[in-house]
Amino acid sequence: MSVLYTTQAISTGEGRNGEVRSIDGVLDEVLAVPKELGGPGGDRTNPEQLFAAGYAACFHNGLRLIAGQQKVDVGASTVTSSVSLLTLDEGRFTLDVELTAHLPGLNQATADQLVATTHQVCPYSNATRGNINVTLTARV
Numbered sequence: 001m002s003v004l005y006t007t008q009a010i011s012t013g014e015g016r017n018g019e020v021r022s023i024d025g026v027l028d029e030v031l032a033v034p035k036e037l038g039g040p041g042g043d044r045t046n047p048e049q050l051f052a053a054g055y056a057a058c059f060h061n062g063l064r065l066i067a068g069q070q071k072v073d074v075g076a077s078t079v080t081s082s083v084s085l086l087t088l089d090e091g092r093f094t095l096d097v098e099l100t101a102h103l104p105g106l107n108q109a110t111a112d113q114l115v116a117t118t119h120q121v122c123p124y125s126n127a128t129r130g131n132i133n134v135t136l137t138a139r140v
Contacts, residue, residue: 016046037085048083051095055124056081059099062122067114074114078102097128100137111138 008023013031017039021028033039034046060079067074082098101118103111115138119125128134 020050048085048095052081052083052097055083055097055099058124059101059118059122063101063114063118066117066121070114072106072110072114074103074106076104095128095132097132097134098137099134100139102139104140106140108138108140111140114138 009020009027010023011018011020013019016031016033019028019030029045031046032042032044035041056079059081060077063077063079064074080100080102084096086094086096088094101111101115103114115136119134119136125134
């Protein structure tokens with residue numbers, strides 16, 4: 001195994017009502033607990049949104065990589081990641097993810113195969129496999 005890239009982020013303040021910054025300052029966000037969780041909400045982001053954005057971008061990149069290797073044009077593709085925060089027993093929490101890849105112009109079998117293959121190579125999918133529920137959908 002070889003390291004391809006490493007980054008760091010730091011959380012300051014009050015966690016979900018704090019701030020997160022990447023070590024290089026490119027990412028610098030003030031966080032707020034969503035209204036749905038009893039917080040102020042508003043125009044601030046939260047960890048679930050950041051995770052959803054990262055997973056969608058990473059999966060989409062993997063999808064385009066796999067499609068390119070298979071010589072399949074997915075030029076107008078999109079990936080939407082829906083992340084839910086769930087409660088478990090004894091005060092524990094987990095996430096649930098729904099990934100929807102929109103692959104216009106492809107037949108359903110090809111779209112399904114691309115999404116399934118991408119799920120095997122995407123770093124987010126590999127990191128979460130067996131830990132949280134991830135539902136995959138390919139729409140044509």
